[in-house]
Amino acid sequence: MFIQTEPTPNPDALKFLPGRVVAEGAGMAFDDAASAAASPLAHALFGLHGVAGVFFGPDHVAVTRSPSGPDWTQLKPHVLTTIMDHFMSGAPLLREGATGADHASSDADDEIVAEIKALLDSRVRPAVAQDGGDILFEAFDAETGVLTLRMRGACAGCPSSTATLKAGVEQMMRHYVPEVTAVEAAA
Template sequence: METTDKTKAPKYNVHIYLESNPNPNSLKFVTNLVLIPEGESFDFPDAESAAHAPLAQELFELAHVERVFYMSNFITVTKSQEVEWVEIQDKVKNHIKSFLEEGKAILVNEAVANGTAINEEDSETVKKIKGILDEYIRPAVEQDGGAISFHSYDEGVVKVLLQGSCSGCPSSTVTLKAGIENLLKTMLPGEVNEVEAESV
């Protein structure tokens, strides 16, 4: 009787499709699996920051990968400007696919999520700012393969963290000023005067 070797059969049947976004150096690798709990995100601006993220560590070992971002059911990878996506996208996609199909954890130990969760100690203004970011801005930014999280508020100035595809994106400054700043000024007149991006 013939036996079949099942050791190489994938644990999960993983499908990945690619989505472009406003940052030409970033690409969104969307999977059919939920990778990260709702509302959480993990941004790795370099290999050192990915100590608790085995998949991100492996992606940084691939040539031209400069940043990795996890959220929901997708991974956003940012490449260097020296290459075009068409040259490396299949290698990145196949690496993510085989890693996930083996059922390996993409996060281990004390990985800390980024988010805009409201704390009891927050002032009323900060609670309102976080609520607006969460309800009106986060979904649009996620669509583009990135994330935004509250950093600080002081005397009318809101600082936010732009992550994933938003970090280093040519259009992120326009989004920040024309979109986010205008919305917060309109919804919180007298409380918000300016919005700035805090780099990670």
């Protein structure tokens, strides 16, 4: 098995491409060891000294290192081995009963929110996934027009994520959904 790596705009995150499907459907983010218990692979990665975040995309695993931990020259071989061991073992990505979906539209969504989510899914999320991350709908305030989005994976904490939200996502949302007046990152 050969795993390619790609840098991301976030210097503390690397994208690992195992050459197979990783997560079908929505991406899955694990921000701490407690949440990683739902996934054998995420749990094993958090067992490595210096891993601060794990994100599963459709065809990749994005790993974020702690800035105070080992640098990538020390951490990368251990991450590669852990990912390879997981996929070679045939173990499932998630433990039985665990789910990774948390962004789907619901019947309770009004027309504007449904339009925002559709635009995110068709235009924004694929582009953000190329950088090893994901972006999810958090909230829309119809009175103020403020759309709140959550950045995950390599995009969470990335120095350029604010520029991505303001220069890219906000302009596009305001163009296609005039009710949106501003886009902000979730705290």
